[in-house]
Amino acid sequence: MAGIYLHIPFCKHKCTYCDFTSFAGRSEYAEAYMACLIKEIEMWGEKLKEKTFDTVYFGGGTPSFIDPNYIYGAMNQVTKCFHLAKDPEVTIEMNPGTVSEKKIETYLRAGIDRFSIGLQTAIDEQLQEIGRIHNVRDYLYCTSLLKGRNFSADVMLGLKGQTKEDIRKTIELVAASGAKHVSMYALTPEDGTPIYTDYLNGELPDGDEVREMYDFGVTLLKKYGYLRYEVSNFAKPGFESRHNLNYWKRGEYIGMGVSASSFLSGHRFTNTFDLDEYMKCILSGFFPVLTDEEVKGEEAKFEFVMLALRTTRGISSKEYKDAFGSDWKEDFAEAYRKTKQYFIEEGDMTRIKDEYLYVQNQILADYIR
């Protein structure tokens, strides 16, 4: 299994919590940028001729903000330059405030079969507060265009003034709209973003409150048939994101576009975060790689354990042994002994008990070498 990630860095407006590589007010660069992305796809396609990829993911930024024909062109180029598996999963991230019938038609023609919608909350005032350009009506319009299709909705926890009642309304809206998948994650106020000031002023819910919202959300999602398969991801049976499952299995992926990261042949590398530099490099025929690190030895083992234990499937001793030739419980004997009470063991598999999954980062701190 291997994935392809394509970064589309343009947004209509910058959200107050956003720490991603996304540019508002620079959409006039879209045409030149997409031409460079097409070139990068060709450059990597030549290098990775022998590999089969079974997922493609258009992320951002807001891929649905730009002309849909650019997305069509990029997907066409992926199909031409890479060997895709027979039934690839092809996802696009969409902001409900940027969607139209014509765009959806073009995406479907391009072979996109999964849609990830940034709803965040069903409370319009909260959407406005965090600088989102959409409202609940836009979400309803967007999902009406996707009736019966495979789409996911993002739900954010920890917003200013957010209550459990708000979470209930949001999850009920998501369920009623027919989403097959939900990503529910806690807001992380990053230094340098406008929302960080609210955080410093103590205006955001604290860790315990967010934890309560999360537990409340997990129960409600379960009631509507969304089963947790990773700490922040929930799906109706059979609708788990194949693209993300590959990340947690420490599978390989190639990321293209400004700031995109890749993991290939044991190397983790990241493209430049600078839009102009990205385009200059590509136009000169160079890969725009900013950092490249070989992940090996203890670090690779830790990554394997940490990623697998984020999922409700857990870690397979056999898969670990196949990858590293040793037993993970022996490699991490001291940490394992200290954290054993948080695990459930079933044959070859070990997973974190449901009630501790949310704090898996703290549990796994002992595994860092």
Ligand code: SF4
């Ligand atoms: S839409 Fe997404 S990428 Fe764009 S500014 Fe908002 S959070 Fe950032």
